[in-house]
Structure formats: structure tokens, C-alpha cells
Amino acid sequence: MLMIRAIVRPEKSNIILAELNSAGFPAVTKMDVVGRGKQRGVKVGEVVYDEIPKEMLMLVVQDEKDKDDVISIISKYARTGDKGAFGDGKIFVTAVEEAYTISSGTKTL
Secondary structure, three states: OEEEEEEEOHHHHHHHHHHHHHOOOOOOEEEEEEEOOOOOOEEEOOEEEOOEEEEEEEEEEOOHHHHHHHHHHHHHHHOOOOOOOOOOEEEEEEEOOOOEOOOOOOEOO
């Protein structure tokens, strides 16, 4: 199993969630987060905004094919414009060693 965490612009999350659901990936956790990338925030005049609002989407997939499908969907719908822009976000993939369903206590694979 693989966990995918995507940090995206808040205005992009609803379309990403809809497309993931349509593609058969309905189980997603969404969290409001703040942060900045390597551009170190946004400067407007003399004011620097270094806590930029984003949303983090987290989901677990079974295999490499699912991972590729999810990354493709997120990349396509999170990108702004034809070539993308700073602040469009980041996708992280990590291995999941074990998972348990709390209500039943069973290990899920």
C-alpha cells in the first residue's frame, strides 16, 4: 500500500476530489494547512505572506497502477494554466506498512 499526500491550492481541491471519486478513489482525507514553498511565500509591497493557505489531500492506494492514476488526476487538475505556476503544490508518496480499521480492530491490506 502507498500513501499519497498532495498539497494543493484550496480552489482546486473540489474538482480534484470529484475527479478522484469518478475514477474510483472516494476515500480521501482533506485538511486545511498553511505553508510556503521554496519561493518563501509571497511579497506584496513591504508585506511578506509566508503562511499561504493550502489544502492537503491524503489517500491510500493498493499498488503502483493506482498510484500512477491518482498522481495523474491530481497533477492534471491542480495545475494552473497550461504550464503550471509556483504554488500549484506538491505530491508526496510513502509506503504504508500496516493499516487497521478502528471499529473492527482488523488489519486491512
